Amino acid sequence: AAMKQTKGLEGDKMSIIKFEFNPKVGIDNPALTLTEDTDGEGVGEPRFYLLSKESTETFGFCLHEELGCQGHVIRQIELGGVAQRRGLQDGDRLLQVNGHFVDHMDHLRVVQKIKASGNQVLLAVLDGDSYETAKSLGRDLSQLLPDDIRPRLCHITRDKSGFGFSVSCPEGTKGTFQLSVLQDGPADRAGVPPGCWLLELNGDSVKSYSHTQLTKKLKQSGNKVTLLVASSAVEEFYRLRGLRVTAALADTSRLPFKVRELHLVKGPAGYGFLLKEDDCSSGGVGQFLWDVDAGLPAERAGMKEGDRVLAVNGESIEGLDHEQTVHRIRAREDQVTLLVIDPAGDEFYHSVGFGGMVLL
Numbered sequence: 001a002a003m004k005q006t007k008g009l010e011g012d013k014m015s016i017i018k019f020e021f022n023p024k025v026g027i028d029n030p031a032l033t034l035t036e037d038t039d040g041e042g043v044g045e046p047r048f049y050l051l052s053k054e055s056t057e058t059f060g061f062c063l064h065e066e067l068g069c070q071g072h073v074i075r076q077i078e079l080g081g082v083a084q085r086r087g088l089q090d091g092d093r094l095l096q097v098n099g100h101f102v103d104h105m106d107h108l109r110v111v112q113k114i115k116a117s118g119n120q121v122l123l124a125v126l127d128g129d130s131y132e133t134a135k136s137l138g139r140d141l142s143q144l145l146p147d148d149i150r151p152r153l154c155h156i157t158r159d160k161s162g163f164g165f166s167v168s169c170p171e172g173t174k175g176t177f178q179l180s181v182l183q184d185g186p187a188d189r190a191g192v193p194p195g196c197w198l199l200e201l202n203g204d205s206v207k208s209y210s211h212t213q214l215t216k217k218l219k220q221s222g223n224k225v226t227l228l229v230a231s232s233a234v235e236e237f238y239r240l241r242g243l244r245v246t247a248a249l250a251d252t253s254r255l256p257f258k259v260r261e262l263h264l265v266k267g268p269a270g271y272g273f274l275l276k277e278d279d280c281s282s283g284g285v286g287q288f289l290w291d292v293d294a295g296l297p298a299e300r301a302g303m304k305e306g307d308r309v310l311a312v313n314g315e316s317i318e319g320l321d322h323e324q325t326v327h328r329i330r331a332r333e334d335q336v337t338l339l340v341i342d343p344a345g346d347e348f349y350h351s352v353g354f355g356g357m358v359l360l
Contacts, residue, residue: 044127051086060080095125097122097123100113101142118248120249126141149234158224164188165182174207174210176197179192195231199228199230200227203352228245257342264298264336265297266333269296273292273303274290280308303338304342307341
C-alpha cells in the first residue's frame with residue numbers, strides 16, 4: 001500500500017491510499033449479491049464484500065478523503081482487480097471494516113484498519129447517492145448495519161468439570177456442530193454463546209470432521225482449547241452471502257493474550273533497549289526487543305525482553321527489514337510508540353491463523 005498526499009481542487013490536501021493489483025493472480029470468489037433499496041426514501045441497503053488476496057497482491061482500490069465530499073470514498077478501482085471482481089463501485093462510501101463502524105473515524109485510522117486485515121477484509125459500503133441522501137436526512141448510518149456480524153474466538157481452560165460445553169451433530173453428517181454451554185462453566189466464562197455453531201478447533205476447520213473425529217481432537221487438546229464459533233444469527237448472515245467465516249474476521253476481545261502499546265520518551269541515555277532481527281517461532285523473521293535497561297524509558301513503559309514489534313508510530317512494520325524498522329523508530333527525534341506482543345501471545349495467534357497485521 002502506498003500512501004500519497006495530493007492537492008485537491010481548491011488546494012487542500014486529500015489523502016489517498018492505493019492498494020495495487022497483481023494481474024497474475026487468478027479470479028477467486030464471485031461478487032456478493034447486492035440488496036435493493038427498500039426504505040422508500042432513496043436510501044439503499046449496505047452491501048457486504050469479503051475481499052481476499054494473495055500476499056503478492058493488493059486490494060485494487062484507493063480510499064479517498066475528498067474536499068466537499070463526505071465519508072471515506074472508494075475510488076480508482078483497478079480493472080480486473082480484487083475490488084472490481086467483487087463488485088465495489090466508484091463513489092461507494094465505506095461504512096464498516098471487519099464489523100467495525102468507521103464512518104465517524106479519522107481517515108488514516110480507517111486505512112490502518114484495512115491494512116491490519118492482512119490478506120482478507122470484510123467491507124460494508126453504501127452507494128454514493130444513498131449515502132448523500134441519508135446524510136441529508138440526518139439518518140444514523142450505523143443503524144443500517146447489523147449489530148454484530150463477527151464470529152468469536154474463544155480460548156477455554158478446562159476445570160474439574162471439563163470444558164463446560166457439549167456438542168451435538170445431526171446423525172450421518174459431518175462438519176455441523178452446535179454447542180450447548182454450561183452456565184458459569186469454562187466455556188461460558190470464555191465467551192462462548194449458547195447454541196452457537198463450531199467452525200474451527202485450534203485453528204483448523206471442522207468442516208470435514210465427524211462427531212467421533214471432533215471428540216478425538218478435543219481429547220488431544222489437553223487442558224486448553226481454542227474455538228472459532230458463530231451464533232445462529234452470525235452464521236446465517238455469512239451463509240446467505242456465500243461467505244466463509246474465518247478467524248481473521250473474529251472478535252478477539254475475550255482472548256487472554258493482548259498486544260501492548262508502549263509510548264517512550266527519550267531520556268539523556270536514550271530509550272534503553274536494543275532491537276534485534278531474529279527468526280519467529282511462527283516462521284519468517286521479526287524484530288524483537290532485547291537488553292532492556294533498568295530504570296530507563298523502555299522499562300518504565302512496560303517493555304519486556306523478547307517482545308516482538310508489530311507497529312511503529314501506528315504503522316505496521318510487516319515486510320520491513322531491520323534497517324527500515326530502525327529508521328521508523330528514529331523518525332521522531334525524542335519519542336516513539338511501539339505496538340508489541342510477548343512470545344506466548346505471538347505463538348498463540350499464529351496457531352489459530354492470525355498474523356501480526358490482524359492484531360493492530
